[in-house]
Amino acid sequence: MIALARRYRPKRFADLLVQDHVAAVLRGAVARGRVGHGYLLTGPRGVGKTTAARILAMALNCPNRDPSGDPCGECENCRRVWGGSANLDVIEIDAASNRGVDDARELRERAMYAASQEGHYKVYIVDEAHMLTREAWNALLKILEEPPPRVVFVFATTEPQKIAATAAPVLSRLQRFDFRRIGPAAIRDRLRQVLQAEGIAADEDALLLIARHADGGMRDALSLLDQCLSFGEGRVTADRVREILGLVDDELFAELLELVAERRPAGVFPLVERLIAAGADVVEFMGGAGEALRALLVVQFGGEPEGLTEAVRQSLASYRDRLLPGDVLRMLKLLTECETVIRRSTNPRLVVETLLLRWTMLDRMVDLEEVLAGVSRGGSGTASMPSAAPPAAAPAPTPIPRRVPPPAVAEAAP
Numbered sequence: 001m002i003a004l005a006r007r008y009r010p011k012r013f014a015d016l017l018v019q020d021h022v023a024a025v026l027r028g029a030v031a032r033g034r035v036g037h038g039y040l041l042t043g044p045r046g047v048g049k050t051t052a053a054r055i056l057a058m059a060l061n062c063p064n065r066d067p068s069g070d071p072c073g074e075c076e077n078c079r080r081v082w083g084g085s086a087n088l089d090v091i092e093i094d095a096a097s098n099r100g101v102d103d104a105r106e107l108r109e110r111a112m113y114a115a116s117q118e119g120h121y122k123v124y125i126v127d128e129a130h131m132l133t134r135e136a137w138n139a140l141l142k143i144l145e146e147p148p149p150r151v152v153f154v155f156a157t158t159e160p161q162k163i164a165a166t167a168a169p170v171l172s173r174l175q176r177f178d179f180r181r182i183g184p185a186a187i188r189d190r191l192r193q194v195l196q197a198e199g200i201a202a203d204e205d206a207l208l209l210i211a212r213h214a215d216g217g218m219r220d221a222l223s224l225l226d227q228c229l230s231f232g233e234g235r236v237t238a239d240r241v242r243e244i245l246g247l248v249d250d251e252l253f254a255e256l257l258e259l260v261a262e263r264r265p266a267g268v269f270p271l272v273e274r275l276i277a278a279g280a281d282v283v284e285f286m287g288g289a290g291e292a293l294r295a296l297l298v299v300q301f302g303g304e305p306e307g308l309t310e311a312v313r314q315s316l317a318s319y320r321d322r323l324l325p326g327d328v329l330r331m332l333k334l335l336t337e338c339e340t341v342i343r344r345s346t347n348p349r350l351v352v353e354t355l356l357l358r359w360t361m362l363d364r365m366v367d368l369e370e371v372l373a374g375v376s377r378g379g380s381g382t383a384s385m386p387s388a389a390p391p392a393a394a395p396a397p398t399p400i401p402r403r404v405p406p407p408a409v410a411e412a413a414p
Contacts, residue, residue, distance in 0.1 A: 004229075005222040008194055009051055011058070011073035011082055016048050017218055018186050022177045026052065030059045031069035035121075036175045037147040040129070042160040043179025046217025049156040050092075050127055052179075056154065057081050057090040057123040061115075088116040090123045095131040104136035108143050111151050121150045129155035130162040137167030144173045181216030184208060184307030190218060191225055195236070200229065202236035205309040209241045212307045238309065248275070248285050253292045254315035256356070260331070261322040265360040272353050282352045283342060290335050292316075293328050300325050331359050 010016055013023035022041075029035045039056075041049040058071035058078045065071055071078050081090050093107065107124065115122045126132075132140075144153065155174065157163060164171060188207045195202050210228070214221035224245065228236055231244050242249060252271065259267045275285055292312065295305040299316045308316075334355060342351045 003223070004194060004226045005219045006083075008197075008222065009082065010048070010055065011078070012070045013052075013055055013059075014070065016052060016055075017190060018180055018182050019048055019052065022052060022179060025177070026056055027059075027069035029069070030056070030065070031067065035060065035152060037151065038144050038153045038174040039155070040160070040163070040171070040174040040176045041154065041156045041179060042176065043158065044181050044216055045158055046214070046219035046221075047179045047182055048218065049179055050125065052177075053123075053125045053154040053156060054081055054084075054090075056152070057121075057125065060121040060123060060152065061089060061117075089120050090125070092125045092127065094128060095126050096128045099131045099133055099136060101133065101135040101139050104132070104139035108139060111143060111153075112148055114148075115150060121152055123152045123154065126153065126155045129157040130159040132163075132167070134166045137163075137170050141167075141170060141173075144170060182218050183216070184211040187211035187214055187216075187218060187221045188307075191221060194222065194225065198229075200236065203238050205238040205311075206236045206241045208307055208309055209238055209245070209247060213245055213247065246280070246284075248280050248288055250309055250311040250315075252285070253288060253312065256289060257292070257296075257315060257319045257323075259356075260359050260362075261319055263360055265357050268353055268356040268360060272349060272356070276349065282348050286335065286338070286342070286352055286355070290332065293332050293335070296320070296323065297325060297328050297332075300328070327362060330362060334358055 013027040016023045039053075041052060043049055055071065058073070058081045059065055059069055061077050061081075062071035062075060063077070064075055073079075073082065077087075079085075080087050084092065091110075093103075111122065111124065113122075140153075147153070153174075155163075160176075188204075188211045191207045191210060192202070195207075206228075210221055210224045214224060225236075228241055228244050231240060241247065252275065255267075255271060259265075259271065272282070275282055292315075295308060295312065296316050296319065298305040299320050305316075338351060338355045342348050345351045
């Protein structure tokens with residue numbers, strides 16, 4: 001059975017998720033016959049770089065290409081390229097295992113030969129391009145400066161800064177496109193479409209959990225969904241997703257906010273004990289706690305955070321007015337300081353417990369508006385604040401005794 005990530009790979013430029021800026025340029029270049037000889041596609045993993053390169057290769061050699069520049073996706077050529085099958089005119093190279101100067105020279109020699117059919121393009125898709133050595137890039141530099149006719153190079157990478165460090169002259173010879181990370185809402189909507197096509201029902205919270213865990217990658221989200229579907233038949237629920245992915249229950253984050261709002265440090269140890277007993281990763285829990293605090297700040301400032309389950313939304317609504325934004329900022333600052341420590345610690349549980357205790361024992365900031373309102377009512381705003389004691393009177397200075405000159409001695413008469 002074909003994996004969902006392969007079965008639902010886009011076949012047209014318009015199907016690329018949230019990459020409209022890339023799709024519009026590439027489609028227009030194909031439609032107007034202004035295709036460049038070299039492209040550099042950069043961005044996080046799983047956002048569509050290799051897929052866009054394949055769609056470009058399909059469009060260049062598709063006999064039934066749409067006037068707008070999109071391939072038909074159904075002809076023999078399109079099916080072979082889309083499926084990654086062997087093709088004389090579209091060659092995919094993994095630079096992680098073909099990174100040396102000899103591999104680059106072989107690629108350069110092969111590119112000098114014409115395509116297998118009249119009017120076709122030869123397209124070389126080099127994945128993980130940042131793995132190429134400096135010598136390999138130098139070997140490719142000349143052919144990128146003066147490429148043969150109807151030859152296109154497409155380099156895909158997740159780390160363009162490494163290419164800039166090892167082969168800066170190459171960048172000026174390539175058209176660069178930066179792919180965007182896909183948001184949780186867009187991933188959720190795409191997952192819903194896939195499940196509808198598969199005839200499978202799923203909870204909205206389950207889709208949001210998968211979308212958040214995918215970290216902006218559509219391919220990762222489809223792989224996670226495949227994993228959840230392999231767990232068993234029936235409706236995909238949020239509990240099933242948490243169990244498979246090892247995610248922390250949202251109720252624990254709500255309980256943590258309750259402990260902080262009510263200043264109950266005694267509840268920290270039972271909370272962490274439940275985390276450990278459930279086999280949860282305390283470091284992941286702290287990451288989720290940071291996301292919850294950030295979402296709380298967004299809500300407090302009138303925003304609408306994305307990718308939240310219904311349980312988290314209800315918790316944020318109830319604690320919106322119980323914690324001041326200044327206190328939440330201080331908690332996030334403590335969390336940021338703790339992140340570097342917890343990665344090096346041999347006892348991360350102790351670090352997490354210490355951090356949560358500091359959160360629950362944090363001195364509250366005074367709301368300036370409440371203080372001013374109390375002052376306008378006649379000073380009642382300072383009633384709850386301890387009045388400063390009057391300064392102690394300074395001790396009287398000790399007088400300095402004056403020196404009395406000794407009496408004069410009368411001289412004896414001769």
